[in-house]
Amino acid sequence: MEQNSLNSIDRKILECLQEDAGLPVADIAERVGLSKTPCWRRIRHLEESGVLRRRVALLDRDKLNLGxxxxxxxxxxxxxxxxxxxxxxxxxxxxxxxxxxxxxxxxxxxxxxxxxxxxxxxxxxxxxxxxxxxxxxxxxxxxxxxxxxxxxxxxxxx
Amino acid sequence: MEQNSLNSIDRKILECLQEDAGLPVADIAERVGLSKTPCWRRIRHLEESGVLRRRVALLDRDKLNLGxxxxxxxxxxxxxxxxxxxxxxxxxxxxxxxxxxxxxxxxxxxxxxxxxxxxxxxxxxxxxxxxxxxxxxxxxxxxxxxxxxxxxxxxxxx
DNA sequence: GAATTCAAGGAATTTTGTTCCATTTTTTCA
DNA sequence: TGAAAAAATGGAACAAAATTCCTTGAATTC
Missing domain, CATH: 3.30.70.920 (Lrp/AsnC effector binding domain/regulation of amino acid metabolism (RAM) domain)
Structure with a gap:
């Protein structure tokens, strides 16, 4: 059993979430070719294993006067x-x-x-x-x- | 009308979301002392004005062998x-x-x-x-x- | 001080996340 | 090789969250 190593689906999921962490699971599922339940479980597994550490908001430096x-x-x-x-x-x-x-x-x-x-x-x-x-x-x-x-x-x- | 400058509530919201972009609006609302509707509207406004650029997932470098x-x-x-x-x-x-x-x-x-x-x-x-x-x-x-x-x-x- | 504009909050609605269970696929090992 | 076990999948039911709607209260304008 491949406890750690990511297969190509997990990698695609991570690629999606690195781009947009707000994407609905259903959308990610579609992109990686799964239905939402198994996709959701893979995401949870990635969180539990610590590969997916957190989700954060990125702000605009210039708009906040931090140029x-x-x-x-x-x-x-x-x-x-x-x-x-x-x-x-x-x-x-x-x-x-x-x-x-x-x-x-x-x-x-x-x-x-x-x-x-x-x-x-x-x-x-x-x-x-x-x-x-x-x-x-x-x-x-x-x-x-x-x-x-x-x-x-x-x-x-x- | 203060189109741009953030008041202290907006700043608190941004601080929350910079830490955890997955936080439910209701939770953020409570922390900043608002009910969810006005809090949600402020978040949307921050998105629309571009201060809040995006939400992304942060991954673990070491676990992905990118040390x-x-x-x-x-x-x-x-x-x-x-x-x-x-x-x-x-x-x-x-x-x-x-x-x-x-x-x-x-x-x-x-x-x-x-x-x-x-x-x-x-x-x-x-x-x-x-x-x-x-x-x-x-x-x-x-x-x-x-x-x-x-x-x-x-x-x-x- | 009345009229207008703006922000707030509760409730209804819609969307999305999560669980449950049956089914299929893959793997294990006799 | 083939049956048993394990793991992954997907649809449907359920729960939680986001989003909208509408009313009320506060602030600002003139």
Whole structure:
């Protein structure tokens, strides 16, 4: 029994839901060539197994006056666990920080920060370095968002 | 009449939906202190005005074997419009590219790429440079995703 | 302060989600 | 190979949610 691996129907279902999580089950069922009951059960199974994590609303950045995206690179010499945990905790709690990664290579951490304007970014920056001691921080501003998607590339998914 | 600006109820509604787009209107209504009809109308209005763009399903990267995130910086000397459009078109069409920005400063473009493993990233990279002539490309690998959210910081929103 | 516009809420209706059960298909294993 | 078991399917019944309708209350205008 294939407990985990997705077959082509499950993949199609996920593709649909990545595009539009509000699609009625009946519509999805039709697209994937099933009737609604088995389709519904597959969706529930995908939820239970955790493949389908959640459904969220995506808002318009510009309409909400949040047009500025900044990528922040952080280099640090302090590599002790305690400092790291503190650092992570502080950063995670800023709602302006939408993504936060520990990196290999040039920078140690990378943040994607969203704010209304440069002034707000500066304010954010001040609040950040006030809470944690950061020496080497570099900020790169995005001039244009050419693509932003939450849809994972399922072509690979096995 | 305040055609655009959100009042505190609209913001609460958006906060709810950014967290869980599947929440029944009745539940949201209760949380924001309205009955379902006016709450439903506000949601529809937010949709119609485009503030609420869409509802999507978020999947589990690891469970789908897509654990590798790479940030790709591209520098280019070719700044003519034609090349740029071609470049953008090619990049956008790669499903592995989840984010794509034109940047100020050090690099001209930045991509966030999601793939199963390093080998798949290399394959992606080969396909990319095969399609467009890129000279200066740098790849940084994320070791750990500490935070990833699609929820915009609405504290600012006016 | 009356008229008008706008937002709200309860109830009815429609749509969609969910369960139930019988049937078909697939898999297992003798 | 073929019967038994397991798993998946689909239609119908049921439950829950979304959507509409209509009336009432509040705010704004002139």
């Amino acid at each position: 500025v995206t900044v990528f922040v690179g952080v280099k640090t010499s302090k590599h002790d666990v305690k400092w790291l945990e503190e650092f992570a905790k502080v950063v995670v709690n800023f709602p302006e920080v939408m993504e936060f990664y520990r990196m290999s290579g040039d920078v140690d951490y990378m943040l994607r920060v969203v704010v209304p304007d440069i002034a707000a970014y500066d304010a954010f920056y001040q609040r950040l370095i006030q809470r944690i001691d950061l020496t080497d921080v570099s900020s790169s501003f995005a001039m244009e968002e050419i693509k932003y998607t939450t849809a994972l590339p399922l072509a690979y998914a096995g | 590798v995130t790479v940030f790709v910086g591209v520098k280019t000397s070719k700044h003519d419009v034609k090349w740029l459009e071609e470049f953008a078109k090619v990049v956008v069409n790669f499903p592995e590219v989840m984010e794509f920005y034109r940047m100020s400063g050090d690099v001209d473009y930045m991509l966030r790429v999601v793939v199963p493993d390093i080998a798949a990233y290399d394959a992606f990279y080969q396909r990319l440079i095969q399609r467009i002539d890129l000279t200066d490309v740098s790849s940084s690998f994320a070791m750990e995703e500490i935070k990833y959210t699609t929820a915009l910081p609405l504290a600012y929103a006016g």
